[in-house]
Each structure stands twice: as structure tokens, then as C-alpha cells.
Amino acid sequence: MEPYKHIQSAHCENGVATGLLQHHGLEFMTEPLMFGLGSGIFYIHIPFLMVNGGPAISYRSMPGWIFSRASKLLGIKVNRKKFNSEKEAFEYLNKQIQLGNPVGCQVGVYNLPYFPTEYRFHFNAHNIVVYGKENGNYLVSDPVMETVTTLTEEDMRKVRFAKGPLEPKGHVYYPENVKQVSKEQIQKAISKAIKRTSFDMLNIPGPIAGVDGIHYTANQIRKWRSKLGPRKAALYVGQIVRMQEEIGTGGGGFRFLYAAFLEQAHGYIPNDELLRLSDEFTKAGDMWRASAINMGRIFKGRLNEQKDFEESADRLDEIAEVERQAFKDLRKLKLL
Amino acid sequence: MKKEDVPQDPSALVGVTRDVCYVKDKNGKYTTDLSIGWDVKKQALDNAWDDIKERVAEAALKVKNGETSPVFYFMEVKLMDVTLLAGYTGFWKFTVKRHFNPEVFKNLSGEKMAIYAKAFDISAEELKNFKG
Numbered sequence: 001m002e003p004y005k006h007i008q009s010a011h012c013e014n015g016v017a018t019g020l021l022q023h024h025g026l027e028f029m030t031e032p033l034m035f036g037l038g039s040g041i042f043y044i045h046i047p048f049l050m051v052n053g054g055p056a057i058s059y060r061s062m063p064g065w066i067f068s069r070a071s072k073l074l075g076i077k078v079n080r081k082k083f084n085s086e087k088e089a090f091e092y093l094n095k096q097i098q099l100g101n102p103v104g105c106q107v108g109v110y111n112l113p114y115f116p117t118e119y120r121f122h123f124n125a126h127n128i129v130v131y132g133k134e135n136g137n138y139l140v141s142d143p144v145m146e147t148v149t150t151l152t153e154e155d156m157r158k159v160r161f162a163k164g165p166l167e168p169k170g171h172v173y174y175p176e177n178v179k180q181v182s183k184e185q186i187q188k189a190i191s192k193a194i195k196r197t198s199f200d201m202l203n204i205p206g207p208i209a210g211v212d213g214i215h216y217t218a219n220q221i222r223k224w225r226s227k228l229g230p231r232k233a234a235l236y237v238g239q240i241v242r243m244q245e246e247i248g249t250g251g252g253g254f255r256f257l258y259a260a261f262l263e264q265a266h267g268y269i270p271n272d273e274l275l276r277l278s279d280e281f282t283k284a285g286d287m288w289r290a291s292a293i294n295m296g297r298i299f300k301g302r303l304n305e306q307k308d309f310e311e312s313a314d315r316l317d318e319i320a321e322v323e324r325q326a327f328k329d330l331r332k333l334k335l336l
Numbered sequence: 337m338k339k340e341d342v343p344q345d346p347s348a349l350v351g352v353t354r355d356v357c358y359v360k361d362k363n364g365k366y367t368t369d370l371s372i373g374w375d376v377k378k379q380a381l382d383n384a385w386d387d388i389k390e391r392v393a394e395a396a397l398k399v400k401n402g403e404t405s406p407v408f409y410f411m412e413v414k415l416m417d418v419t420l421l422a423g424y425t426g427f428w429k430f431t432v433k434r435h436f437n438p439e440v441f442k443n444l445s446g447e448k449m450a451i452y453a454k455a456f457d458i459s460a461e462e463l464k465n466f467k468g
Contacts, residue, residue: 010356032358052384052415110415118348118381124419145353146370163423171467172367197431235387241380256337260366282360286337296376299383 004102004131006141006148007031010130010253011060012127014040015143017067017103019129021076023102028186029090037073037189037259038066039197039336041254043213045220052121052241056215061200063106063125063166068176069196073189077176078089082169089170090153093130096172102141106171108162114142114149124166148202160187183238186251187284191335198331201323211327214320218313230304238299238314243290252292255285255323269335284319291315339369346379347373350445400468405441407432408468410456424455 004023009015014031017038021029035041042061050057050129060066064080083089086132096103110113132139137150139153150309201210208216217240226234259281266274295312297303338357349355354370361367395412398404411421422429427448435452436442444452446460453460 008356010358025353054384114352116348116352118385121415164420188379200366208372235383238380238383252337256366260358263366276392278366282337289337292345292376296379327375 004129007143008146009038009143010257012143013034013063013066013125014257016127016129017070017152019141019143019259020102020104021178024175025269026074026178026181028181031266032257032260032264034070035194035254035257036064036197036220037070037165039069039193040066041197041258042192042200042209043211044209045213045217047208047216048098051243053237054236054242055217055220057240057243059243062265065125069193070189073192074181074185076178076181078173079176080173082171086170088159089160089172091199092159093170093172094133096174097130097133097138101174103172103174105127105130106168106173107159108164109159110162110170111155111158112142113155114145121160122162122164124162124164124168127261136163173213181321187268187336194265194330194333194335198327199326200332209321211324214316214323218316218320221309221313221316225285225304225306225309233309234299234301234304237295237309241299243296244262252285252288255288259285271333271335273329273333277326277330280322284322286313287319287322293320337368341372342369343374344371345373345375345377345378347378349373388412396468398468399438399466402438405438405451406435406463406466407441408436409468410452410458411464414456421455425451427451 001112002023007018007019007022009018009031013207014034017033018034021034028277038061040060042059044058045054046058050297061069067078079183081092083092093105095104100275105128106124107128108122109126110120110122111128112120127143129141130145131141137152138156139148141148146208160168162168200269204210204212207213221237221240224236227233228236254332259278262278262281276313291312294315298308298312337357337359339361342357342359350372354372357369357371358366359369360393382427391430392409392412395409399409407421411417416424416434418429422432423425423463425432428446435444435448453463456463
């Protein structure tokens, strides 16, 4: 088999999944296609849960789901292993490397030495590809990096057995018995994935997930200043933006990625509605960015009146409605 | 976002990597571009770090005043919380909280001290001798 080809992506899980499938001969795979087929776009605001002392918001589906969902739609099996023993985890990884099989590894970023210090929080759902070992160091393709890198055995032990929420437990995964995928299969997968995504964004019960979740955050923002005081409220708003625009990812960024997916979907299914809706998601992405700039004025301390929080909340309400309409139109599409 | 609007504000990424952005080219087609950072994002991250630095300084002062133990201080330094520290040490959460008490901390066994030192990636001496 060819050596593993490093690819850089906007989001780590997309990058690893795309790279591994390309490596197994599916050259048509791209990051937007993976993200779209995996129903990666999402929104959830988990009440009562705190992340780094702020609100817990995610702009994407659960870690691991993108690859799993996309593979299932394409009829590909993903082999996944987690370990209780570090020794077994390393024997397994070393064996795969010896077999010349590049694997995806879930890691914590706190101890990733090549990451900028400012980004090294205890976040455990980062993904890298390990594709070899040289002079005792693991050869690593991290999709947020521009080039390949390496990790010592000790670094690797720390990141694969990081503790806390979403513990990796040495999680290793790779696609198995990958067969060629026909154009019809891809068309079918696109159609199903779009339905799935629309369902997740529109129909999950409760107020915290999908487009309802965006309204939920807006309503929380309106309460923060009187409940938490101006300083803490500003920090919380900062956290929304930080979660939105993390290294190599982002709420706005994910909307652009979904727009790119719809554009590529049009290449497989020439229904012009896909292009129009792609533009709607570009618009949503631009609105998320404008909202981040607006929130920036709050956490930079330039504005901190109740009306400034109200304005940020109003903007989120507007975004939610643009996305609601776009997903409704997507759900109605007869693609096949 | 259009290609010409990709922000290029120097950030913590400089010298390490650049962010991939999905943007529209001049024909209205999606393509990718690389960004060295965005001020809004940088500011949000800087704020979070200012907050951390403040918490660390407060923790140091508390150790100095005998109100808490170095375990609490290094937990803050390493961006941990009680749950995470319990995960790394294998102690129960209430045990960890008990070890925040300077009197209890003083009498910790060498073995327990070593477990904390390992979790914090520092030497046992550094942990024991931190005075705030």
C-alpha cells in the first residue's frame, strides 16, 4: 500500500476520516463530503454542565459520530478498540503500524507538545493519524497541522490515556475491507444524510438541541448579566465565541463547511435547490461570524450594558431562524 | 465568507500552524484558504487565559495565607478541576478536597505526595515546598 498522505482539514475528525478513506482507495472523499455524510453540523447547549468554567456549547455532533455515520451510509465497517490496559493499547497500536495500517487515534490535547500552549486545555476528543514509528518516535499526521509531526512514546502514553470527560482510553480506529463505492451509492448516502441532519436540527425533542438550542442560548444570554454580574457574564460570552472558533474548527466554520458539502452534493445530484441552500448556509456562517464580532465587543470590555447582551441574543435568534428555514427546505427536497 | 475576507491577524498559531477556512472564490465556488488567526478569536482565548492567571494568583495567595494546600494551587495551574484531578490520581473526589486542607496535606504520605506530583508533572519537592 502507498504511504499515508497527510491532509490538513478544518476539523480533526473530518480530516482523519477523509485521510483514512482516501488511503483505502476512496479518492473521491473530501472533507466537506465527510462532514455532510456524517451529519457533522449540529448545535447543543447543555445546561448545568460547565466547560472551563463557562457554558457547554457544541456546534457539531458527538465526537466519533461523523466517521461512523458516513461509513455506515457508504457500507464501510470501522473497526474501533478501546483499552483498560496501557500495555495492551500500545501492543495493538504497534502491531497495526507494523502491518502498515495507518490508524486514527483519539487523544487529549493538554499534553500534545506541538500544539500552541494557549490551545492546550483538557480537551479529550482530538483526532490524529498514527502511521509509523521511527527511532522510537511515532509518526503522526495531525489534520490541524500543516505538515506531519512526531510524538515520543511518553507523549503518546499521556495523550492516549488522558483523563476527564470523553476519556480516549487508547481509542484506535480504522476502516476495514473498504470496497469501491458507486456513484449511485454516494447519491443515496447524500440524500439520507441530509434527511438525518435536518431531523437532528429540527426534530430532536426538548429546548437545548438543534435550532431550538440556539434560541436556548439566546435566552440564557439575556439572563447572564443580572444573574452572574457583568464580569462573569462577559467571560461566558467569550466562551461562546471560543467554542465557536476553536483551533481548526468553529460554529461559523462548520456552517461554511456544510455549505461546501451542499455545493459538492450538487455535483452528484444536479438539483439547483442544493446550490440555493448552500448559499443559505454561507449566509448563516457569515451571521455567526458577525455575531462573534459583536460578542467580542462585550468580552473585550468595550460594551457591557444589558442592551448589549440583548443585542447578542437577538442575533442568535435571527441565526436560528435562518437555519430553521434552510433545514426545513432541505427536509422537503426530493433528491432521488 | 469570501476569500479576500479571510482574517490574517497574528495569533498563537503563528510559527505552529494555520487554520483551514472554507471560503468562496471569485467565481462563487467553495475553496480553502489558510488563516494565521482572527482577532476576535484571539481575544476570547486571551480573556480565558487572563481569567486562569487570576485564579492561579488567588490560589497562590490562599496557600500563603494557610487557607489551602499546594494541591489546590497546582490543580489550578494545570487547568484541572476536582473531577479531573481525581481521575488522574485515582483518589475519590472528597479525598482530593480533604487534601486541600493544609493540615491534612502536611501529613500526606510520601506515596500520596508522589501520586500528586506525577499528576501535576512536577517533582514531589516542588509540590511539598510550594509556599505561595
